[in-house]
Amino acid sequence: MAYWLMKSEPDAYSIEDLRRDRTEVWDGVRNYQARNFIASMAIGDKAFFYHSNTKPPGIVGLMEVVEINVVDPTQFDRESKYYDPKSLREKPRWHTVTVGYLETFKSVISLDELRKTFSPEELWVVRQGNRLSVMPVDDMVAEKLLHKIQAA
Template identity: 40%
Template sequence: MKSAPNYWLIKSEPESYSIDHLKVDKKTAWTGIRNFQARNYIREMKIGDQVLFYHSSCKVTGVYGIAKVVSAPYPDPTQFDKKDYHYEPRATKEKPVWLAVDIAFVQKFKEPVTIVQIRESSELRSMKILQPGSRLSVTSVSPAEFKTFY
């Protein structure tokens, strides 16, 4: 029996990689996560999970669209590349430290759901991105929270 999908929010700075990039690429490897809690969330991801795509560090921060997980978690290849910014000297092929997943484009919203709108929504007040000090680039989202965006 197939389990119900999980729901996630991933943050990306749009000048690095935006929902528009994902729309053109159709699919991408979500690499470069270097926080243990975010890594643990990636470890929990499975094919079919739905993802809110959040633009951070920009003029209008918020959720710009939806993606889906299209691979099981796998060792992030950037951790092994000495020339990559995300190189991890502790990582080995036998004992990788960091994980990645592939995500695919689902939809871009006509208008983003801004962080201000998220804060003002009674249905979204408990989202992890609103918790004080939360800077995680990957967080879980409840099914009810996710459905508010769709």
């Protein structure tokens, strides 16, 4: 099992939306490095749900990968901002995963708190200029985060 951090703006899709829906296709990823991370995910991997572009930004919950190699439907939707005219239904360019809700944390682990706790080498989300929406989380870092949640 691996750990990941996956970002979403809460006004687009929040941890509360996932709690309500129980599962969701994690669509709209259009960065090749993030796409490659998604391609390496396995069923049962855990992902920290990170609310971005909000005050304060931070980790708000935990989810689990429940389905892999899912064709991202937004690439074919002409009305979607994630539409990709080069993607063909017979040969899609963008695959993703379906995630399932596990828990909402009692308090946000804010970006400021993450910066105080982890170096940029330990946790990519604290790197200056990092804009990836999907990134790996080292097992030791994940254990520290989970311990911090349990202690709260």
